[in-house]
């Protein structure tokens with residue numbers, strides 16, 4: 081591995097004095113600190129300098145200015161936008177007025193907005209470097225960003241200018257925005273959380289970068305064919321993306337395989353380990369500017385591409401196999417080709433481990449290089465300058481890699497290095513479910529990363545020594561906290577390594593953070609004490625999930641708060657002040673109208689994607705999220721079947737549709753979500769939902785009392801339409817399984833009512849909005865172990881209601897019975913691990929209860945009061961909590 085100092089530098093980073101160019105200028109370096117600017121400036125001939133200054137858009141030397149931004153005219157004037165738009169159409173895209181279709185118009189508009197954005201971005205990087213404060217790096221293997229353009233228009237406050245300019249040029253903003261493909265570099269909640277956090281880091285003026293992978297293929301596109309999920313590749317960069325700034329010059333070599341030997345320094349006689357002889361690939365940076373709201377602060381999201389090196393296998397070449405020599409190089413790009421499509425499930429594939437190391441090695445060397453430019457090898461202050469957050473265990477190898485850099489490459493003593501490492505890292509746990517906890521076989525790590533395996537063993541050895549000293553009597557404890565799990569095939573427990581290498585470990589909602597302390601990590605609480613474990617309840621960015629997704633509601637709130645500049649979007653506690661309008665008829669009426677408008681948009685989406693017409697006057701009952709047994713979409717569709725059975729029963733007793741509607745109000749069940757391609761049970765659930773929809777939607781007898789739609793290819797931009805258009809949304813996981821959930825927050829912030837279990841962040845949402853404004857049901861997490869035990873040993877008690885549902889499925893009403901058999905048998909015969917039979921009747925009761933309130937004044941009041949009390953769930957609050965309790969960093973004054 082090349083030492084970090086040999087790696088080329090980057091725009092926006094700054095040289096140490098010793099690296100400064102000699103007066104006879106050779107333009108090979110980039111970046112400046114204030115003092116260096118003076119020296120560098122002196123070396124540029126005055127005539128050249130004058131030309132640069134005349135045309136420069138940046139104000140690099142003006143670093144003391146109090147008004148930081150040269151407001152860019154493309155963002156503030158129609159003339160500026162239109163001029164740049166036409167220029168980009170003609171010069172960047174090589175098109176013209178006569179062949180500028182909507183896609184070209186999107187590209188030209190996005191590139192124009194980006195022009196304004198990159199100036200803020202450059203200024204921000206300079207400001208952060210000059211300030212030389214502590215920076216945080218958020219390492220996440222997933223960033224589920226969605227679309228960038230509307231978000232940029234909102235955060236830069238140039239939406240109106242852009243809309244008007246585009247209209248003058250003959251385009252509708254909405255159509256142009258719809259041209260953008262989602263950046264879907266994530267599976268679900270975990271990836272979307274990372275996206276919300278980078279938005280908040282910028283908006284709250286932190287120096288905070290994201291580091292991830294620039295997958296060429298995001299999460300697959302889902303189509304429903306004959307009722308089955310079929311996956312299609314998501315080649316989202318087909319037209320390239322204007323939001324990416326290629327940093328081809330930032331290339332970091334990353335090594336794999338090879339062997340380790342011991343080298344003795346002839347001068348000192350000291351020995352150290354050398355990792356050598358492996359294969360090398362390059363990590364090349366692709367940067368995405370992350371604009372803050374109402375601030376110039378624009379952080380960076382750096383995603384790595386894997387590329388081949390220039391080296392190639394001369395032995396093969398000399399043997400006449402040029403083709404193969406180049407061909408094996410080509411493999412490099414496979415590392416960042418595709419996102420693993422599993423949510424809450426680890427498959428243990430070699431390529432996945434390769435991705436993980438590639439990403440953390442590149443990111444850490446980048447971080448260390450940035451540190452060294454300012455502070456050389458003064459590693460004692462490294463933890464004062466760098467905080468690294470591990471989003472789940474996926475980046476755990478970063479702990480090992482930093483220890484390796486410090487000990488093997490930089491020559492620090494083991495203990496000195498380890499003290500630095502543990503002060504830098506913090507780890508966020510996202511699940512307690514066994515199948516999602518990462519473990520890697522020792523032999524696989526040993527082959528791919530031989531030196532890292534040695535370091536892991538050493539870390540474990542010293543850790544267990546400490547444990548033994550502290551608890552000399554407790555033999556079992558050593559085995560239970562060991563990073564190495566013994567067995568047929570020894571495995572490395574990544575979560576344990578993450579805990580040992582971090583100074584803080586957090587869960588993502590109060591219930592979940594308590595659960596990890598009492599279950600999977602309880603022995604570590606014993607070893608480290610309780611203070612190492614903390615909670616940061618998840619949040620969502622109100623810029624995207626309120627202002628962007630629901631402009632009408634955002635505007636009403638801005639009116640009610642008398643806040644024409646939408647300042648409340650970075651101070652979401654302000655929402656509390658709308659609570660007093662919960663009795664105001666005019667407001668309630670407008671509130672209902674907005675919900676209706678949003679339901680119309682959702683109905684249109686459903687019609688466009690499925691052909692099914694749904695009436696926005698009826699109750700919209702939504703469940704959109706990844707399809708997973710623990711999230712219990714099966715329980716939802718069973719309840720729909722039950723409703724259908726009951727409606728048919730009443731009709732067969734001679735009741736009219738109008739009479740039936742008194743018991744079963746007209747309702748539309750809306751589903752959406754992807755199943756991991758290899759998750760058979762989840763795919764069965766999707767198939768059942770679609771088959772049930774076919775039957776119910778085509779049953780003329782029931783009129784329009786019931787509709788079922790499955791919206792294909794659920795993603796962020798669809799969520800932005802679906803969340804504002806729901807009356808109720810389902811968050812009905814088996815208690816104790818959903819760590820937090822974030823779509824529960826999206827729905828509630830948009831005035832939707834939740835039907836849910838006492839799980840994840842539902843608990844805190846209830847505390848904030850009041851238990852009279854949410855429909856909770858089901859067994860509690862404390863009861864789950866006993867219920868499972870009883871289901872296993874006494875047999876599952878399928879309630880009568882659910883048995884009727886099973887009977888109808890077994891009658892063949894929804895197609896081939898054999899296809900649905902495993903789903904039913906997992907409940908009725910195999911212990912019902914997710915407790916569907918235990919919670920089913922309570923679920924039905926909760927539905928009845930809420931349907932009595934739906935459509936009344938009280939319902940709208942619930943909605944208003946909910947929104948008024950959702951301020952806590954802004955991701956701005958989350959990054960503030962991380963900054964204060966975990967990272968120890970402060971915002972940069974603007």
Ligand SMILES: *Cc1c(COP(=O)(O)O)cnc(C)c1O
Pocket residue numbers: 267268269272704705706794795796799820821822823824826
């Ligand atoms: C918010 C979001 C999620 C997370 O949903 P949960 O219901 O919290 O699991 C998943 N996918 C997308 C596209 C989202 O926007």
